[in-house]
Amino acid sequence: MNRLAGMTSPYLLQHADNPVDWWPWSPEAFEEARRRQVPVLLSVGYASCHWCHVMARESFEDEATARVMNAHFVSVKVDREERPDVDAVYMEAVQAATGQGGWPMTVFLTPDAEPFYFGTYFPPAPRHGMPSFRQVLEGVRTAWQERRDEVADVASRISADLAGRSIRLGAPQPPGAEEMGAALLGLTKDFDASRGGFGGAPKFPPSMVLEFLLRHHARTGSEGALQMVQATCEAMARGGIYDQLGGGFARYSVDAEWVVPHFEKMLYDNALLCRVYAHLWRSTGDERARRIALETADFMVRELGTQQGGFASALDADSDDGQGGHAEGAYYVWTRSQLTEVLGEDDAALAADCFRVTEEGTFERGASVLQLADRDRPLADADRLESVRRRLLEARAARPRPERDDKVVTAWNGLAVAALAETGAYFERPDLVEAATTAARLLAEVHTVEDGRRLLRTSRDGVPGTSAGVLEDYADVAEGYLTLYAVTGETDWLHRAGALLDTVLERFAGDDGTLYDTADDAERLIRRPQDPTDNAVPSGWNAAAGALLAYGAYTGEHRYRQAAEQALGVVRELAARAPRFLGWGLAVGEALLDGPREVAVVGEPEERAALHRTALLATAPGAVVATGAPGETSVPLLEGRGRVEGRPAAYVCRGFVCAAPVTEPDELERALGD
Template sequence: MSTSHKSNRLAEEKSPYLLQHAYNPVDWYPWSEEAFSIAKHENKPVFLSIGYSTCHWCHVMAHESFEDQAIANMLNKDFISIKVDREERPDIDHIYMAVCQAMTGQGGWPLTVFLTPEKKPFFAGTYFPRSRKYNRAGMVEIIAQLASKWREDPERVRELGEQVTTETSQRLLENQTGGKLTEETLHEAFRMYVSNFDAENGGFGTFPKFPTSYNLSFLLRYYKKTGNEQALAMVEKTLDTMHRGGMYDHIGFGFARYSVDAQWLVPHFEKMLYDNALLVMTYIEAYQVTGKEQYAEVAEQIITYVLRDMTDAGGAFYSAEDADSDGVEGKFYVWTMDEVEDVLGIDDGDLYSEIYGLTESGNFEGQNIPNLLDTTLASSARRKGIPLDELKQRLETARVKLFAHRERRVHPGKDDKILTAWNGLMITALSKAARALDKPEYAAAATKAADFILRELRREDGRLLARYRDGEAAFLGYVDDYAFLVGGLIELYETTFELRFLREAVQLNADMLRLFGDEAKGGLFFYGSDAEQLLTRPKEIYDGAMPSGNGAAALNMLRLSRLTYDAKLSQAAEEQLQAFAGAVSKYPPGHALTLAALDFAYGAASEIVIAGDPAKPETQRMLRAVQRQYLPNALLVLHPPGAAGGAVRQLIPLVQDKLPLGGRATAYVCENFACQAPTQDVEELQNLSSH
């Protein structure tokens, strides 16, 4: 952030991204009615720039253009300039990104859009250099040309804005019904995943490679459902190669946003909370399915990173870490062999460099990204004649020393705002990990985060808010905030059996349906009926960087309806799936979380009630027997004795008449509305629940 100029209006904002531009010579406004009123009063078009704080090319464009006095003069003279943090206002970003994709065939950030004073877009793109290069028009010529067109014929520009708005609205609101979702949709999705799978490197497509962990989670569900070994093989290949590659931080843990190559070697170095939360879930699921400790280890390492580097003192989780430090992408993460040798000594330095692929010439701009793509620890141990446990210990000792050395470097910027939706995903991840690995400390971390969100990001009237930073909660929550938090609270209940979390989930889900539901056509709008009404009111069903809120909501409603015996919720879930049947049927792999809901709806969903005193070891053994298993379509409920049991019965009627027999912990397993004989044998419970 340049501070050679006086501050502009963004200095009063809380967003780390907006604050990065607070000392630009550009006369920035935050998104506000004031900005558009001034644009109308002065009859100027609007320059809208959307990005986020850890976006590398946003930094590049800021340095090249927004810190440049000449460009600032042009913008200040002929435009009203508005900056938006896409993570605070995904509603604005969603709409204008659709405009960019429609006008140019591509999208990304920074997002650059020129609007009429009525918010109608007439020109859009992503990154533009200061002057023409990379076969891209430069900001200097774009600004000059568009200012000229506005001066010469503003009505023609307004007509173009109206046309673009109409076409974009139609695209976003096009009828998504018309298809039919059946079990065959799941099989069609699997066939499409197979056709797009990179058998050599794992993952889907060519490059850049994104982790898209929700696709892998669907394939694990499909394997559970069908026993198809190819589904599991695709998951394992991808998880193994992703972790061995340079996209994984082998020194400090956690995954970067994506790999720029097909081999997972060179990452785009930013780390996002949502990616790491989703990947914890998938690695945990893979551990439950296969029993392979390596998947549990990766999940635990990611959690170590999040709890160490991405956790607020109040217990909630920060959003992201930048790719850049000292203005250089990846500088914090790369190494030379000489530096490694200085830290570790010659023998251990040579060992580390050999195993983690470090060379004199480097694998990234003359330096090295540690990776295991050319070896495994087991094969390295055999080759060097070192016992595997001894090799692992030496490498762990080396890692700790390298980490301590790296900590003294200039760190990448951290976006420390707290987003409700992304915290919901991390609460889910920690809850799943706590159950599968018997780690109560993970449940405690999830509880602390949930309590923070429910306390700090809700108004007195119960309305959920989207962002918290520096003591301020702001922006009415979007459908993702509700759907991901509700999902996290359901998972947290099934981990801690604190009934308050399930109550909150039920209430927030009801609020979501009221605020976002489309009674005419079904599905959930992206922003609420009480929010600022933008050019159009879209619904999102496609899984992008994160899975869609509509898909998450469908799965939540199915689970809550089974727990609470709420027939209206069951009907709402069915309508939710059918509302998007057309879109999902056209390309099932683009809707993995909706497919998970479909599998739950049409598969063999089960309810497992453990009736017993949670303070007794026999009850805990039964709970653990269920929790460690991979049971994606099962619901687990604890029915304790006494007053606590009465409260459970009020909220969860399915526990009625399911009592401890003879005063001993007893398990009841019900599937497809039929219950098996109760059991008090843990092994029998494992067999009953696993089918």
């Protein structure tokens, strides 16, 4: 066992018995490199990464390769999900140098942590124009020993370039209707009208863009925006990217038709998509959207829930293929003969037709990824098809399961809290609201330190990790707490969100309104990471803007709204040029343009329930909902609000102007629909 044996990250533990003498990211590793006068080999990945597993089997488990690594390098292994700051800084260098990025990421550093050679996956033998990993090791070793001054100069120039990259907004102004229209136009041009989604292969679920489009439709009535959401959500729900048996979404589709997924299932994708489908149902009443939202919520609770009440990070793409090896998708794909073995001839024929299982296969080795084929299957087949689905799910459960990365990531659990709280409230599933509450308690009790003001990035088995929280952790947990407060009326969640957002303003904000991904007292890297663009999850920058805007509406304190408006300045600048990478920022911009609307519902819990539900189901972008008993003083939005003529009441304010209170749900619905 090497130095990774004592780590909590499942990804690092996967490498604990490698013959490579791995170090975790630490000052001691770089001190060892200085002592030995050798470069640092930085390898970054994550536990459910398919090609990370491949490179590990081919190179890191190979004794001969390990001897070269141990003799000439200090090798450092990083879990990108545990240290997103380290990943972000060096991924920026990889992308600048090579024009592409991804994981596994392989970077060679000086003992001062300055990068000088970059790559991602390297094969064990030269192929497809790529050198072998051993060739790369030899080339770097030779350069370091024979041309060290040249290497040091390159590393210094790269580090200086990275350090000089920072975002300056001047006099930032939030986006207006013109910028929202330009973003919609850009998205329309990129929209794949025949297959849903945006762009070509590979195709990622555009969760944050869909959220923007739903809010834009709600504010403007744009049918084009809604149609893009409906077409994309239907295509994903019918495609192989969605698990037609057990629910839940895979990370992305390798093709443009959503047929063949990269089979790993991430918590963040499922939390974001659960919320999108729930919001689509809220806007349209679409029963398919309702089903997908609930199945995805149930998937998260069933497959990713931990004993401590949090949610694990991911399920692997690979699993035992039943023949002594590991293969991507082995748990999920089916052949015609496997269908017949489980179902018999007649039902196997139905399943093959319904789920597009062909003789030649849609995946590999004659196997097919299950898709829902028929748009309008007669209702008479519904019960039979449900029986088929249940039997296939039971048979699949007997297969070797994919491994689970069971570390609890703070930000992603914040996203799950928001999704489960809303889905539970919309569809009257108190068990989902309770799951959200339990996860929030874990975040509050295990991931939170310093009197509720600071966060840690991860925990595992109830034991907190050592990495400091980054901006997305604070922002997404605040978003989760605010959503949970809106659903439950428990004021502790509102106050906890406020404490985290105070830390954002004190530790993560620059003087000009920009935001940084790490706190001002975090570990110093060669660059303080800063990125306002959304990727697989909302950027910490945009997520913080959303939480600050909502909290400002709850409290009436201008400094939170002002910070949100300043942060949204980058959305104004980039909306027309890069709308696909600003979905969450655009969604927050829609909330700002709509007010946001402040809704206070007052009464005892049972008597105010109908008004409260009406408020939660409102599609007004970014509406914030406060609920409590008459005389509540701990929530500014509720202060001074009481019953009207002895009846529970709802108060709606917008743009610093309040309408007359209403006492009937239909009156509230009209007030929120204007």
